[in-house]
Amino acid sequence: MKIHFGVDYYPEHWPRERWETDARLMKEMGIQVVRMGEFSWHKFEPEEGKYDFSWLDEAIGVLGRYDIKTIVGTPTAAPPAWLINKHPDILPIDREGRTRGFGGRHHDCQSNLTYRKYISDLVERMTLHYALNPNVIGWQPDNELGNSHDELCTCDSCRRAFQHWLKKKYTSVEKLNEAWGTNFWSQNYNDFNEVFTPRITASGENPSMILDWRRFHSDLILGFIKLQIDIIRKNCPTHFITHNYMGFSDTVNYYKLADLLDFVSHDNYPGGHFAKLPQQDISDVAASLDVVRSYKNQSYWIMEEQSGITGWEVMGRAPKPGQLSAWAVQAIAHGADAVVYFRWRSCSFGTEEYWHGILPHSGNPGRSYNELKELSAKLAPIMDEMQGAVPKAEVGIIYSFDQEYALRSQPQNPRLSYTGQCLKYYKALHDHNVSVDFVDPERDFSQYRVLIAPLQYLMSPELEDKYFEYVKNGGRLVLTMRCGVKNTTNICMTERDLPGRLGELAGIKIYDYDCLNEADVDLKYNDVISKGDMWADIITPDEGTKVLAVYASDFYKDEAAITCRKYEKGACYYVGTEPREKIMEEFIRTVLKEADINKDYECSDNIEMVTKSNENGEWLFVINHSEAEGTYKVPDNFNLMIGNDSGTLAPFEYHIYDTRVKSSNHALAQ
Ligand code: GLA
Ligand code: ZN
DSSP, rough: OOEEEEEEEOOOGGGGGHHHHHHHHHHTTTTOHHHHHHHOOOHHHHHHTBBBOOHHHHHHHHTTTTTTTEEEEEEETTTTTTHHHHOGGGGGTTTTTTTTOSSSOOOOOOOOOHHHHHHHHHHHHHHHHHHHOTTEEEEEEEEEEETTOOOOOOOOHHHHHHHHHHHHHHHSHHHHHHHHTTTTTGGGOOOOGGOOOOOOOSOOOOOOHHHHHHHHHHHHHHHHHHHHHHHHHHTTSSSSSSSEEETTTTSSSSHHHHHTSSSSSEEEEETTTTTTSSSHHHHHHHHHHHHHHHHHTEEEEEEEEEEEEESSBBBBBOOTHHHHHHHHHHHHEEEEEEEEEEEEEESSSSSSTTTTOOTTTTOOOOOOOHHHHHHHHHHHHHHHTTTTBBBBSSSEEEOOHHHHHHHHHHOSTTTTTTHHHHHHHHHHHHTTOOEEEEOTTSSTTTOSSSSEEOOOOOOHHHHHHHHHHHHHHTEEEEEEEEEEEEESOBBBBOSSBBTTTHHHHHHHHEEEEEEEEEEEEEETTTEEEEEEEEEEEEEEEEOEEEEEEEEEEEEETEEEEEEEEEEOOHHHHEEEEEEHHHHHHHHHHHHHTTTTTSSSSOTTEEEEEEEEEEEEEEEEEEEEEESSSSEEEOTTOOOOOOOOSTTTOOTTTTTEEEESSSHHHHHHHO
């Protein structure tokens, strides 16, 4: 059985008598899987060493009778009060040196060995217990790793772990001192055991130390979860293991985490996380789906898909009629094999009372239930064939955790962010309906006709070589401002002028620059006049390098801002500023045209068009993300599978095409 739709279910929040009704309603709306248990440590182990799995067994059994399978979550993101009282050193210590208390979740230090011992014991018991249960198909160890562990914890145990990590990396303390530039402000260490975890200082920080701290932190979390994954693999060899990612969240290196999993999952809340944004830009949502697919380069699951209003203390906007479906269809279009909604029913107590489920507090099916029921009925029949299908991207955007770490602690312009720049380029490509992969700088680049590498701030000789090789083989590389500034331990390079060795590839030098802190600059690209933002690299082009755009104000008026160096096959572009929309649009159009990337369809601005394919075929999704009607055009031989009138979409409506059926039928008929 292939799984397409599911829900996150918390039977322990509801009376036993209700479970049967839930299972029936789920079955009726096409639910095939539930995730359960991921915060219920106290239910599984109410007292030390006394395990009780009977409640979950029963829930799994009830659901199983309705053909609904179970993914078990290990509850290690919520250690119970008895454990914390017995071992208070499990509580994390933040950068201010304060102990974070019990009462929320993730109140744990992930290096703490006592805590790890309790986890091993519990996960060992759980996995042995569920290994042979025919209704259990997979595991989600912990929940949203990295969530709430940002910059935590700085306790003694983490300090020792950090020192150990550094010793392994640098082997001698002299090398550490050199790598971190500790001659500055007398930060030199005589021994690894003198190194501190980065508590809040009287003033300033060492950027090299902070970069290594963040890398260490990622490795710590990977080690923390590997402990559980190893136990699950040993005891439940036939079950899959996945984890719920959070798009561009960066505490854990998600590429490395993906190596430990069978497939990646994602928590998708396009309505925005209430407190920050009432709603996310649809291209940002698309980007987070694409980055999640890219972490393992394969199709993925949505483990939590928005199913109503989001909210903790305050709430987001109500999804409009049709919008939940449009978001779910978007996730499928970008490569999701299955969509699991968070959550089945709004809880009537606790922090997340206002994070709305498919069912309201009353438990009576309403608008969300009916809408999502209709969605499963329409989509499930065609999703079997689509299993494993993903968009085939000709354009890649380099996405690197190291660059994000380095620029986050030293953004230079406070408005500048690495991920933010990646999203700006993504948006321009998304406007053209061009499929994009995010690319680990360690992976092979050769499949992409265009590679956009924003803010290549930290640079290594190996990465330089890869870029040279890529362009030599005909690739089109886009480099941007602040390229080649630092080495990989976050120290400014001094051997050459900016942008370092890649200046040879781009055919430029940068002797001078301007940080556009609270400022912008006029920018001229052909006849288009707009603004450059964030930063201005004042580019001196080599002979033979074409100037595409110049600055049109300030002391560097008429100096080059965007350049292109053409080679026999490939090309290297350099963008010295953040071009505002009109020029970004113009620039991306040029790059796509020169790379010969064209789409044979078009649409109005409120519509997203995404193609995905596998060995069975290719499908085109056309989704209206707005409250206005939208129009689009596709070739006549595309076969409309879902939808009526092709070419027009009502608000939040979607159409799905099989792009091959008609032509192949036609071929057969001849
Ligand atoms: C995350 C978590 C869930 C829940 C939702 C809503 O995605 O994984 O447990 O907390 O957010 O807040
Ligand atoms: Zn700690």
